[in-house]
Amino acid sequence: MARRGHAGAAPRPLETGAHAATVWLQQLINGVSLGATYSLVALGYTLVFGTLGIINMAHGEIFMFGAFFGLLLVETGLLSSVGMLAAAAGGAAVMGLLLEYIALRPLRRRQGGHLTPLISTIGVSIFLRSLALQLFGPESQSFPAALKGGSFRLGGTVVTQVDAVILTAALGLMLGLWLLLGRTKLGKAMRATAENQTTAALLGVNTEAIIALTVMLAAALGGVAGALVGLSFAVSPSMGLPYGLKGLSIIVLGGMGNVVGAMVGGLLLGFAEVVTVQLFSSSWRDMAAFALLFLLLVVKPEGLFGRAHQAGGKV
């Protein structure tokens, strides 16, 4: 299955004679832009893991559907980045809600093994990928150039409007999430549910509603990330898998369930990839995530920001 085709972030062409500092500055911009989307993907995984202790294997496919929701809205003729991202977030959130009701909640009631939610979300991901193939066909599709806009120069480097949209949206969402979790009553309820469901329920938190909300929020973040990736590269039914795998690497990198870790881990991976492309070649790009993850796990298994007692659970 050829599934890496769309993911190649070719380094932007650099004008000849550009001195090394400019090259690296350009790579820094590319790295932040790439890393910000990785962070958004990883946040979706980490929110669900933090609350439910499960890995949502359907996250990559919700990410992909988010990109398609955005594309569908733009195809109606509404050329607005904000509208496009809102459609992606809204559509993905509804999918998250369905996921919770169909594939997650029934399993919690039955108290099956630790592997059952993993398998049932894998089932959902297989279903969704094949549904997307039916609905949209296998080809890659692009957002219209009018939405992408042009680029501008910044001290010898090239910044595209897409980069600007990605950075604004991703950093804005991350700031919003940080404020939501840290400063609001809802965020407190979410953190309490993640910490201990029984205790949170005893203290009057409607944990089932909070869980549904968390899954929806995670899906919405994934959907926005998908739309942003679709905006800068292309949209296709197979785009979810590579990003899903990288998102998984990042949450381990940052410590499972750790929100700040996912943000920093995503940016770190973005940098690692552009450095890999710069030093070696773009075909080794995907190695960066897994090599980094593997090294880290061997040296510091609890992740960069993880606490030692996060043992990773039983399977």
Next chain:
Amino acid sequence: MGDLLANLLNPYNLQLVMLIAINCLLGLSVWVPLSAGQLSLGGAGFMSVGAYTAALLTLQAGWSMPAAILAGAALAAALALLLGYPTLRLQGVYLAIATLAFGEMVRILALNLRITNGALGLAGIPQMVDEVSWYLWDHTSLGSGQGPLDPHTAGSLIILGVLYVLLAAAVYALLRQAGSRVGRALRAIQADELAARAMGIDTRYYKLLVFTQSGFLAGLAGGLYAHLYYFIGPGDFGFTRAIEMLLYVVLGGMQTLWGTLVGASALTLLPEVLRFSASYRLMIYGGVLVALMIFRPEGLISAALVDALSWRRRRPARALPPGEGAA
């Protein structure tokens, strides 16, 4: 009657039945570590190592097939042992994702190295069935068309037999292991690793043991797979394969080894059974997975079911002789 037999033994069906044996081996390679509570998703990587090693040895070094396939399995086992060391202290999801990362690293290497021929993969790998068929053609009366079977069908049946003998040997060895001191140690580690260690079980040794066994089985299956088809490429051993292997075990039921065999057979046949629904079959497949996890999370074959079907009555639990409990 002859027609029916010829229909039943068409090359397509025969290859499907052979594939079931290989997938059973792959399923077992996931089941073995899981029986000690270790979820490893690196199976596709080890399968890849076994397949590429064996294929390169027959294609370029001119080795005989059995030797090449065994060498591939041995290399995969050695690599599993090496991978086992640094990942020993990882648990649960961490181990799963680390082994997944290993599998992806193998895939990206295969995609980029010259010796593996990159994305194009290796083509023209000699086939086991062909080899036997040619031998039959040259050395028996089947070649002259007088026998009841043509040489190719006869060759397929012989390879089919070889594959199932290999599978039976693996099953027998694992059953013996499950009933031995080693099996009890593995179950203890699965139940509670800390308690097992406190009881004096050398958990490091046993975890490395199951890892190595898992690598060997996946490598063996990989070598066989390479020589069942003409072609292998990096895409054959990706994340999808790793997930498929896990599904065999969980869907079939991970409490016993039999569940894995049933799961691998069922999931190999299911796409064929669903062939009538053509483009919807993957959607049905995904739906079946979700439904099964909701309605029968222990998998198709549970330990209780195996006990009920077993002709041997279950022995009452007895105290272990001194010295046997702690390994």
